[in-house]
Amino acid sequence: DTTENDIKESSYCKNVTILIWCDVATDSSHGMVFLEENINIPNQISFHGGTWKYDHRNYFEVFSSVIYLFDILLDKGLEITTSCSIANNRAAKYQNVMGFMETERDEDVIYKKLNREAYRTSYVVNKLRI
Secondary structure: OOOHHHHHHHOOOOOEEEEEEEEOOOOEEEEEEEEEEOOOOOOEEEEEEEEOOOOHHHHHHHHHHHHHHHHHHHHOOOEEEEEEEOOOHHHHHHHHHHOEEEEEEOOOEEEEEEOHHHHHHOHHHHHHHO
């Protein structure tokens, strides 16, 4: 339920970085990554993202881009967290494959932290890193 204007307003925050994944050949966007530095916990980054063009042909590039981004963030010693709605099975499956582990939940949302070992040994992560 986030609008384009919501994203623009969030990008003005000093602790937020928004990256749009674009296809240069067609000049069209396929998805976005939203990173928010936790101002209360140094070295913790909250990751959110997704694609609005659910085409299996784009998944390799989308997943690979996120993996390389995570590699950089982890090399910098950052902790990566995320969350998703309990009803969002697609996001939960993606997060599990990437190595996110549940830390807590409420009636609507599951909160997760990237487990470095699960990420490092993930079959999918290593397959797409090639």
